[in-house]
Amino acid sequence: MESSSMDNHESLRFFGKVSASVSHEIKNVFAVINESAGLLGDLSLMAEKGMPMDPERMKKVATSIQGQVQRGDCIIKNMNKLAHSTDEAALEVDLTQVVELAVALSTRMADMKQMRLSVGECAPAKVVVSPFKLIQLLHGATSLALDKMSSQATLAFSVAEGDDKATIILSVPGQGINLTCDEALEALAADMDATACSNKLDGTLELSFKRTV
Amino acid sequence: MAEKVLLIDDEMEFLDTLSERMRLRGMNVNTAENAEAAVSAIDDSDYDAIVLDLQMPDMNGIEMLKVIRQSHPDMQVILLTGQATLEAGIEAMKLGAMDFMEKPANIDTLTDKIKKAQAKKMVIVEKKTEGKVKEILGSKGW
Numbered sequence A: 001m002e003s004s005s006m007d008n009h010e011s012l013r014f015f016g017k018v019s020a021s022v023s024h025e026i027k028n029v030f031a032v033i034n035e036s037a038g039l040l041g042d043l044s045l046m047a048e049k050g051m052p053m054d055p056e057r058m059k060k061v062a063t064s065i066q067g068q069v070q071r072g073d074c075i076i077k078n079m080n081k082l083a084h085s086t087d088e089a090a091l092e093v094d095l096t097q098v099v100e101l102a103v104a105l106s107t108r109m110a111d112m113k114q115m116r117l118s119v120g121e122c123a124p125a126k127v128v129v130s131p132f133k134l135i136q137l138l139h140g141a142t143s144l145a146l147d148k149m150s151s152q153a154t155l156a157f158s159v160a161e162g163d164d165k166a167t168i169i170l171s172v173p174g175q176g177i178n179l180t181c182d183e184a185l186e187a188l189a190a191d192m193d194a195t196a197c198s199n200k201l202d203g204t205l206e207l208s209f210k211r212t213v
Numbered sequence B: 001m002a003e004k005v006l007l008i009d010d011e012m013e014f015l016d017t018l019s020e021r022m023r024l025r026g027m028n029v030n031t032a033e034n035a036e037a038a039v040s041a042i043d044d045s046d047y048d049a050i051v052l053d054l055q056m057p058d059m060n061g062i063e064m065l066k067v068i069r070q071s072h073p074d075m076q077v078i079l080l081t082g083q084a085t086l087e088a089g090i091e092a093m094k095l096g097a098m099d100f101m102e103k104p105a106n107i108d109t110l111t112d113k114i115k116k117a118q119a120k121k122m123v124i125v126e127k128k129t130e131g132k133v134k135e136i137l138g139s140k141g142w
Helices: A003-048 A055-084 A095-112 A131-148 A183-191 B012-024 B035-044 B061-071 B086-094 B107-139
Strands: A091-094 A116-122 A126-129 A154-161 A165-171 A195-199 A204-210 B004-008 B028-032 B049-053 B076-081 B099-102
Touching (some): A003 A055, A003 A095, A003 A131, A003 A183, A003 B012, A055 A095, A055 B012, A091 A095, A095 A154, A126 A131, A131 A154, A131 A165, A183 A195, B004 B012, B004 B035, B035 B061, B061 B086, B076 B107, B099 B107
Parallel strands (some): A116 A154, B004 B028, B004 B049, B049 B076, B076 B099
Antiparallel strands (some): A154 A165, A195 A204
16 A cells, blocks of 8 residues: 555544544433433433432432533543544644643543543643644554553643743643653654654653744 | 442442432442453452443453453343443453443433443353353252
8 A cells, every 4th residue: 555545544534533422422421411301301200109309319310311411522522633633634723722632532532441640740742743644643652652641641641842942742640650752652743744753751752843932 | 139240440430429319219339440340349249230331541442341241141231431432342242242332321321221230240150150050950860
């Protein structure tokens, strides 16, 4: 397969992975709403038969449904942002916002491995980049990092600013884990005129971009 | 006789609400939100049916199914999944799951399957008992 075809295939694979994860989460949201609505129906039937209704119980169920709707809305909004990240081949983006989106889209992947993602201190850095490829790069870096981590560990994201570059830093505080890079990640970064490398001094994984002046 | 059910899922709200609905229908329901709690519950008590989520963080449903079939082969397992692919369904049935349902599940359909699980388990237990009785009678030459 030619290089550009492989890149397209990898992009599709990434999009497919995230879509599958989102659809699974939405199914879970529907499952909770289904049971909550069903429970309201059960309690109403019981009330018709003369059993007293507990208003606090009803409120709890209603709150649960509203909470799940908000959860579902958030999931769909993030998916929509990912979908629209393909609108432009290159755009000036706020790195922090993209990191937050990538973390939101990767949270289920971390949850399934019983790990956590957190966004720490982020400098207000802007870079010109393909938003979609940046999210794909972050997702790939996250996946690599999670493979190295042990259960219950937290992967932290931060954004640092230098004179001419902005860097997204992935780290696992307090675990003594050295995050590594692989060829695929390096190639993806290079395709965006960025670099991906592991910092052997502090065990972090750094994704560096030229800053917008 | 009230069906005794273990519900295993990592979504707490789903677990709480579905278990409440099942209790309203007269079932005796315990819950477990992870594999460790599930294994402990299964070792502590005898269930007519285990309703198990296919995708859980610490151990996926297929792995859990294998553990249950090995340690408690008479227990009937119904798998619940957000994505009921044909391949996953076939694998589950080959590994001995009694049934396979997609979320969100219809409670009446689930209740029917649980009743069938109880009936199936009773037949298995009766056959085993019959076998043991015949063995004892045979050993005594009766």
